[in-house]
Amino acid sequence: MKxxxxxxxxxxxxxxxxxxxxxxxNAEDGSALQRIQDxxxxxxxxxxxxxPFEFYAVVDGERRVVGMDIMIAEQIAxxxxxxxxxxxxxxxxxxxxxxxxxxDVVIAGMTPTAERRRSxxxxxxxxxxxxxLMVRAEDQEVFDSIxxxxxxxxxxxxxxxxxxxxxxxxxxxxxxxxDLSDLLLALRTNRIDAMxxxxxxxxxxxxxxxxxxxxxxxFDLEDDDAGSAxxxxxxxxxxxxxxxxxxxxxxxxxxxxEFLAVxxxxxxxxxxxxxxxxxxESFISSYWEYFRDGTLITLLISASAVFFGLVLGSLLAxxxxxxxxxxxxxxxxxxxxxxxxxxxIQVMFIYFASGMLFNLPALTAGIIAVSxxxxxxxxxxxxxxxxxxNTGQEEASRSLGMSKKQAMRYxxxxxxxxxxxxxxxxxxxxxxxxxxxxxxxxxxxxxxQTRVVRSISFQGILPLFVTMLIxxxxxxxxxxxxxxxxxSMNHD
Amino acid sequence: MIKVNHLKKSxxxxxxxxxxxxxxxxxxxxxxxxxxxxxxxxxLRCLNLLEEPSDGEIVFEGTPLTGxxxxxxxxxxxxxxxxxxxxxxxxxxxxxxxxxxxxxxxxGVNVNEANHKASQxxxxxxxxxxxxxxxxxxxxxxQQRVAIARALAMKPDVMLFDEPTxxxxxxxxxxxxxxxxxxxxxxxxxxxxxxxxxxAREVADRVLFMDNGSIVEQGTPEEIFSNPKNERTQDFxxxxx
Numbered sequence: 221m222k223x224x225x226x227x228x229x230x231x232x233x234x235x236x237x238x239x240x241x242x243x244x245x246n247a248e249d250g251s252a253l254q255r256i257q258d259x260x261x262x263x264x265x266x267x268x269x270x271x272p273f274e275f276y277a278v279v280d281g282e283r284r285v286v287g288m289d290i291m292i293a294e295q296i297a298x299x300x301x302x303x304x305x306x307x308x309x310x311x312x313x314x315x316x317x318x319x320x321x322x323x324d325v326v327i328a329g330m331t332p333t334a335e336r337r338r339s340x341x342x343x344x345x346x347x348x349x350x351x352x353l354m355v356r357a358e359d360q361e362v363f364d365s366i367x368x369x370x371x372x373x374x375x376x377x378x379x380x381x382x383x384x385x386x387x388x389x390x391x392x393x394x395x396x397x398x399d400l401s402d403l404l405l406a407l408r409t410n411r412i413d414a415m416x417x418x419x420x421x422x423x424x425x426x427x428x429x430x431x432x433x434x435x436x437x438x439f440d441l442e443d444d445d446a447g448s449a450x451x452x453x454x455x456x457x458x459x460x461x462x463x464x465x466x467x468x469x470x471x472x473x474x475x476x477x478e479f480l481a482v483x484x485x486x487x488x489x490x491x492x493x494x495x496x497x498x499x500x501e502s503f504i505s506s507y508w509e510y511f512r513d514g515t516l517i518t519l520l521i522s523a524s525a526v527f528f529g530l531v532l533g534s535l536l537a538x539x540x541x542x543x544x545x546x547x548x549x550x551x552x553x554x555x556x557x558x559x560x561x562x563x564x565i566q567v568m569f570i571y572f573a574s575g576m577l578f579n580l581p582a583l584t585a586g587i588i589a590v591s592x593x594x595x596x597x598x599x600x601x602x603x604x605x606x607x608x609x610n611t612g613q614e615e616a617s618r619s620l621g622m623s624k625k626q627a628m629r630y631x632x633x634x635x636x637x638x639x640x641x642x643x644x645x646x647x648x649x650x651x652x653x654x655x656x657x658x659x660x661x662x663x664x665x666x667x668x669q670t671r672v673v674r675s676i677s678f679q680g681i682l683p684l685f686v687t688m689l690i691x692x693x694x695x696x697x698x699x700x701x702x703x704x705x706x707x708s709m710n711h712d
Numbered sequence: 713m714i715k716v717n718h719l720k721k722s723x724x725x726x727x728x729x730x731x732x733x734x735x736x737x738x739x740x741x742x743x744x745x746x747x748x749x750x751x752x753x754x755x756l757r758c759l760n761l762l763e764e765p766s767d768g769e770i771v772f773e774g775t776p777l778t779g780x781x782x783x784x785x786x787x788x789x790x791x792x793x794x795x796x797x798x799x800x801x802x803x804x805x806x807x808x809x810x811x812x813x814x815x816x817x818x819x820g821v822n823v824n825e826a827n828h829k830a831s832q833x834x835x836x837x838x839x840x841x842x843x844x845x846x847x848x849x850x851x852x853x854x855q856q857r858v859a860i861a862r863a864l865a866m867k868p869d870v871m872l873f874d875e876p877t878x879x880x881x882x883x884x885x886x887x888x889x890x891x892x893x894x895x896x897x898x899x900x901x902x903x904x905x906x907x908x909x910x911x912a913r914e915v916a917d918r919v920l921f922m923d924n925g926s927i928v929e930q931g932t933p934e935e936i937f938s939n940p941k942n943e944r945t946q947d948f949x950x951x952x953x
Contacts, residue, residue, distance in 0.1 A: 610798075610800070612796060612798050612800035613800060613802065615762055615796065615800065616794075616796060616800035616801075616802070616859075617802075617814070618762065618786075618789065619760060619762060619789060619792070619793070619794035619796075619863075619872075620789070620790070620793075620814035620818070620862070620863070620866055621786045621787065621788075621789040621790030621791075621814060621818050621819070621866060622786070622814055622817065622818045623782070623783070623786050623818065624782075626817050626818055630813055630817055631802055631813075634804050635802075635803065635804055638804065709804070711803060711804060711846040711847075711848055
């Protein structure tokens with residue numbers, strides 16, 4: 221499903237891209253490298269829920285993405301003489317983001333499979349890796365090989381190399397999820413019996429959780445599947461060459477060992493923070509900043525979407541009530557189309573499609589998408605409200621010599637607003653909750669931060685609970701606020 | 713003051729007004745009577761173009777309203793007050809705000825002046841103590857008196873009344889008619905569609921009887937009520953009197 225979705229988006233992007241940038245994919249005259257050096261910044265896409273490769277840690281009191289891949293990225297940026305900028309995006313959105321030019325390269329412990337090579341180019345392999353199986357500690361005697369897992373329920377990250385490897389397990393029932401934390405939770409709660417995970421990542425998790433056990437799986441690996449490499453857009457050979465130089469330097473000096481050791485310290489430090497105090501207290505005190513940042517961004521997205529949605533919705537509602545040629549069909553078409561397509565696709569479309577034309581930050585793209593979406597719904601609510609006001613009100617206004625505009629503004633609209641207030645409140649609450657969809661393009665709102673906390677705290681359920689409470693606090697305060705204003709509009 | 717030439721109005725295939733020619737003069741009080749569905753309300757609503765005539769023209773103070781631009785029409789409408797059967801007060805505004813919103817917003821009167829005029833008008837219709845009341849807290853009779861005051865706040869040259877007492881409980885009809893009588897005595901030009909024959913007889917300078925989209929008969933109250941010539945007028949009056 222996910223794959224088909226991504227395929228569909230890629231297709232759309234290619235269609236939009238065809239007329240716009242037909243020659244960029246093939247022509248290579250050193251321009252890719254030149255472009256990055258001109259811009260002075262290398263934008264690296266990664267998926268920061270993958271310790272020890274990339275994960276969040278507090279460094280000098282500041283939360284950052286750290287890990288081996290990030291240190292490699294720093295080395296590359298240094299050698300190119302540019303700044304490094306990390307973009308944290310969901311793993312299965314990384315390659316679409318690369319192709320849509322939202323990022324320059326992808327460094328995410330990614331294995332250069334033959335399938336991936338069809339759409340992107342890869343650097344040399346910078347890290348030889350192995351593939352593990354992860355099981356519950358209590359099952360470690362029973363499950364010790366691929367064969368022993370025959371017919372069991374196996375979890376894998378969707379769009380990953382491991383998804384293919386899991387097929388080597390005979391008669392396995394495969395469960396694909398986007399988020400590794402969800403898979404680990406599924407394993408702990410007996411929803412699946414084993415997971416296929418990248419070696420060092422599996423060891424990092426098992427090392428933090430006594431209830432888990434991991435071992436190297438006896439998979440048949442193709443040469444390509446045995447390591448991690450950096451992904452590039454096709455045809456950007458000059459950039460690949462430059463990066464390969466850095467990678468061979470890293471290999472000569474055996475720097476990956478060193479990088480892994482540093483990453484291990486960050487992970488240990490996160491664990492150290494947790495110890496000592498009671499678990500609940502320390503959980504909140506360790507991670508409250510993530511929740512705070514997420515809440516602020518969720519609020520920012522929701523407030524902007526409510527505001528722009530109201531403006532756009534009012535405009536569309538008036539257009540739909542207009543008698544002028546073309547105005548009404550235009551508004552109707554917009555509303556029908558936006559209501560008839562999923563917000564998820566709209567968010568991804570706007571982000572990735574805009575990436576091909578100009579650099580629109582993910583947060584802005586998210587706000588635009590959610591605003592455009594809510595505008596369509598609010599338009600219909602407002603139109604209903606305007607129609608619900610007795611025609612006598614307009615006649616009275618017009619008989620007093622008010623213009624159509626004045627009648628709408630001073631007489632009709634305020635009364636419509638009162639009638640639709642509960643429905644608007646409903647829509648606002650929906651916006652708060654649905655804004656979480658922008659996490660797919662890497663916007664650090666509440667759901668996104670929850671995922672981050674789950675991956676770094678090695679806790680599956682508690683972060684979900686905290687997030688639930690925060691959402692409830694937000695929507696409940698909004699309800700109270702709306703009720704207050706509803707009361708003040710009531711003159712009966 | 714208002715001249716109606718060959719006015720026709722149809723809703724779809726239904727012809728409601730059939731070639732009406734009429735003239736209303738300065739200071740005149742004209743009452744329009746007739747059975748339900750005779751077209752009298754539509755006729756009244758055509759005078760300020762709340763209904764767009766299908767054909768013919770309305771000339772107000774020398775200017776043809778039909779075919780006028782929106783902006784000019786709005787300005788002329790300010791001089792034609794209208795009172796509706798259902799009052800149509802603005803429920804989200806107090807009595808006083810109902811009176812001030814149009815003068816302030818569309819005529820550009822300054823707020824203090826509008827407030828002063830509003831207080832004075834509410835006093836005039838006997839509601840000086842209801843300035844801050846919302847319509848929902850007023851009785852039907854009180855609401856209609858506010859509605860009359862609202863129309864007067866624009867200082868109109870003519871007042872159009874569309875069955876102003878038909879939606880009222882019987883005990884409230886009197887208070888509204890009293891306000892209308894006072895207004896008539898002050899010299900206001902008025903066109904009143906009503907079923908109140910007593911009011912017509914007492915106040916009207918002229919009575920029009922409409923039936924089936926035409927003005928069938930007209931004359932002084934004396935002529936119409938005591939000595940109707942047309943058969944349909946006789947028939948109608950025998951039923952209502």
